[in-house]
Amino acid sequence: MFERFFRNRERKKLTEPAYDVLYETHPDEMVSFDCETTSLDVKEAEIISIGAVKIRGRKILTSESFYVLVKPEGMMEAANVTIHGLRPKDLSDGIPVEDAIRQFLDFTGGRSLVGYYLEYDVAMINKFLKPMLGIKLPNPQTDVSSLYYRQEVTRTIHNAYIDLRMATMVKKLGIPDLPRHDALNDSINVAMMYLALQARSRR
Template sequence: MEQAMFDRLLDSGPLGRMLGRAPWHPALRESREYFQGFDQDIPLDECEFTVLDTELTGMDHRRDEIVSIGAVRIRGMAIQPGANWYAVVRPSCLPKACTLIHRITPSEVEAAPELSDVLPEFADYLGQSLIVGHHVGMDAAFLNRACKRILGGPMANPCLDTMRLAQVYEEERWVSYYDRYNLRVSYNLTDLAAQYGLPSFPAHNALSDAMQAAYLFLFLVRKLRSGYVHTLKDLYDLGRSWRWYF
């Protein structure tokens, strides 16, 4: 049986209900079908990117929870003002350390919706865009765990990690200008923004961190290989930076 047919049975039939599986959210299903035959030779200017970040109660994706999600849209290799997405969600428990780091208070999360109420809207926002994030594997792990539980399946959108791109850029600089290479370079998002002279945004806020990563992404794409990165395949070949997270 073809995978697509099997998924449809799980989506709408008694088999899915018997297995306790949530119906696939339409946006996730459409993205999965779209990316199965995705053309990596598409020019970057024709791509749509969602730069995202999550704030968490902790780092264990099996136990900890999402507290907020922030996202910034890039089209035509430019940030789209007014197309941002942000939500605070209510976890089952908000540790004091979390409030100190993220500055999200107990009263904020008490008034916030649950993740199950927010995630469908975020899936619609994400659509068939490509995901960008700094150390994006962490964000993808938490989001995909939630998507499987609430929306019936994981995101199929390919993810690009700005931390990996920064590593590739620093390696490239070392090869070309060994006397300028910084052996003590930090790959922290805030430190990279300062090092490259990018606009600075408050740290540990999901939307601000997403905006910071968006500026970093655009900077790195324009700098890598002296600006000769024009397609998604160029980015993929550049240190094999693409990652899929399920």
């Protein structure tokens, strides 16, 4: 009840009616997404790529994926370049972040979002979305690391350490491991992790 109240209150702050579609539900579909950024500090970071893929039922729709490069306004940290491999010259043909966010919203609509440590990626989108449209992402959100943790707690010895690194989770769930730190590959990895966790919960 309170969630619906706050959701409707936020909806009234939307400055562009065309994006009211963000409040339309899609019960049979979800979107797994990931952002690559210039830093891990949300206040300073810029988005340099966004990747996303749709999940319908128990299928990952790789034919319905989304990937865009963003041209950052500031300097990238050298340490981050070694992680995601995107150099300034690789992003020279990237589009402005506002355009990238609009394309991302057109792709996701009101579908539920899935991610790995999703709070960070959502915070990065909201950092730019709030000034653009007056709202934050209203989509329902599911974090696979939280799902995994809750499942592992019931399977391990009390107070045992639970490793939440993506590589560990992928191995434990027995799914293919696509090259990481690529926004689209990470989105597909997360989608596979989500479906594996759902299957494991049904056993």
